[in-house]
Amino acid sequence: MGLGWKPSGGGETFSLDKGNVISAQWSRAARGYELKVLSRTAGVVQLDGFEQEHFDRVTRSFKQWFSINVEHKEHALRGWNWGKGEFGKAELTFNVQNRPAFEVPYTEISNTNLAGKNEVAVEFSLPADGEETGTNGHFGGARARGMKSGGATDQMVEMRFYIPGTASRKEKKEDGADESDGEEGEEQNAANLFYDTLMEKAEIGEVAGDTIATFLDCLHLTPRGRFDIDMYESSFRLRGKTYDYKIQYESIKKFFILPKPDDLHTMITIGLDPPLRQGQTRYPFLVMQFKRDEEVSVDLNMTEEDLERKYNGKLQPHYESPAHAVIAQVFRGLSGKKIVSPSKDFSSHHQQSGVKCSIKANEGHLFCLDKSFMFVPKPATYISIDNIQVITMSRVGGAISASRTFDISITLKGGQGEHQFSNINREEQQPLESFFRAKNIKIKNEMADDSGALLAAALQDEDLASSEDEVVAAARGSADEDDESVDEDFQADSDSDVAEEYDSAHESSGGDSDAEMADADADGDSDTAVAVERPKKKAKTDK
Missing domain, CATH: 2.30.29.30 (Pleckstrin-homology domain (PH domain)/Phosphotyrosine-binding domain (PTB))
Structure with a gap:
């Protein structure tokens, strides 16, 4: 005995056993009224499209068959975008004036990240196949899990919460109840506490099971940053300072090992479908870079019997090789994807791939x-x-x-x-x-x-350039040589008392240049030549 639902267009029936039903809630929805059922294993099951007169019939049925009272819940209709987030057993509720404005089931959350100091980004599950109706039982997004949000053509993929201030986490007693003695835990950033609680409630990362292997501080060129790689049985996780990503091995479509032509690094490129999302940006490829001489030693967290039984010898219990080789082999064993390397038919001019x-x-x-x-x-x-x-x-x-x-x-x-x-x-x-x-x-x-034609033009340009350089050099004389040379004859104090032509000090100020002119004119000494020339210059000035 239990609860069943069958799509009107045909398909498999979704069923819920009687012992699996915990509670039920009736509320107004976008299309008529909604019945929300909380189960022990399937989380929250939402069914909408009911009419108002169906409430009495639904209430009697749940009371008779499941011994459960259907709660009538009123939602907040003020349209405020500020309120208080509360974590329930199976969903995150956003309350406005103590009434729920909306709820987000944990099963719909695929990932969460700290997008800023006071901002938390929540990513929702995507359908594994756009043609899925949500009742075929395949693992994947919301439609594959039989959830309500998977039924529409358009689907919300991300929501961000701004959470200012600080908060304290309530400590749990051994019996699981919150402490009631008035003492509170250590104060911390409210956004960080919200993020940690959501990670715990939604079991992000934990649902994957035990970590098989971990590789720390791996450089990623796309998306840019350093991430720790946690590898699980059916998925792997990238943990960075700001963003965390959980990626199913089923999403891997291509796997490349590309030796960089610098002879120092090797790149691992992973093609993903659907692409990795970071806000509005999509990354269809992950690009990692490793030093070729960087070796790692890894022991897989699995027994030899499990390795042989589950992976048929594709994985080894211990690896000790260059980092890129170890990661590639572990990825190959866990995901079953073929590793693609550069073609042997190609070799560049410098013998690179x-x-x-x-x-x-x-x-x-x-x-x-x-x-x-x-x-x-x-x-x-x-x-x-x-x-x-x-x-x-x-x-x-x-x-x-x-x-x-x-x-x-x-x-x-x-x-x-x-x-x-x-x-x-x-x-x-x-x-x-x-x-x-x-x-x-x-x-x-x-x-x-x-x-x-290009070769001739290049040669012609070279001839023109060389001839032009010669002409310019001839016209400028030694100007090019003097451009960067130090002016040794320059005296800084000559600016303040420069002797003019008609001053009495003019004779001493121009001594050096007049001496050079005298040497070029005659055999007399420089002083005599200067004495003869001075009166002529003064006579012209007096006129």
Whole structure:
């Protein structure tokens, strides 16, 4: 005996046993009236669409079959966005003047983060499949759990609470009751207390079970920051200073190990669907970076019997290798995803598996894989070779710069757009072109048509530049040499008492330059030459 619900359009029936029903609540909803049932294992079950006259019938049925009184609950209709959050057994309630404005079942919460000093972000579960009706029992978002919020086409995905001030946590006695002696716990930030309580109530992270392996302080290029990685049986968790993420292994669609061309680092790239969300930003790829010589030693928190029984030898009880290799092997064993590495058919001019290039203003590396191309770190871009229509190689910019670098533009089939990678070293043209041909990719080379003209223009520019430099140097004499030299003849105190031409001190002030002129005119000494020239200059001045 129990409670059952069957979709009108056909499908599986949702049922709830009699012993699993704890309480029931009747209230006004957006569509008529709502019946909310609190269960022991399924959390909160919400059913709406009732008419007002159904209340008496529902009340009698619950009293007769479940021995439960249906409570009539009135909601706050003032529309205030400030109130008090209270944590119940199965849901978070936002009360306005002691009446609930709305409730959020813990089963609908997938994650929560401290978005600021006084702000807590709450992320809601997403349906695993948009076609799910919520009654098929698959693990996933709200629809997969048979919840009310999964029934609509549009769905709220995040809510933020601003919680100022400080608060204290009530301590629990051994019997589970709150302390009643008036003593309160240590004061702490109210937002932090709200966050910690919600993490505990919603069992975020705890529901995954025991941690199988933990990797601390791993550098992530996308999203940017350092995260601790906790790996569970069916999911893994990224724990950072500000954001935490819980990701199911089922969401992993691609897994790459990409050796960075600097010979110092290795990147692990994980493709996710649905993407990771951080506010309004979506991250379809996780990009981690590790030092190649950084080794770790890890013991998995599982017995050898469980490893052999559940994973058929894909995991080992102990690992001691470079960090990127250990993480990749553990991910592969737990998720069952294939690890993709760069193609052996490609080797750059410097014997690397990737070439340096840019997408707009973002620099990164383009890696050639057996069946695709991958650009990392930002924006991480994946291109399947089967989806490529043509690759165009061209030069962009002036004659000299274009002779050193080139661009490639990858046009996708079916009018899906194109991806342009620019500033690729000219030395990488031949290795890339050979790889394109090996993969039977159609190539359009626009550089062959104007190579001679560009070379001639570059040479001409070099000749013009050199000849112009010579002309300018000849015209300026030694001006270029004197630009950065120190003026040794400069005296700072000469500014205050400069002798004019008609002053008596003028004779001593111009002694150095007059002596040089006298040496160039005749064989007489410098003093005589100066004495002869002075009266002539004064006579002209007097006139």
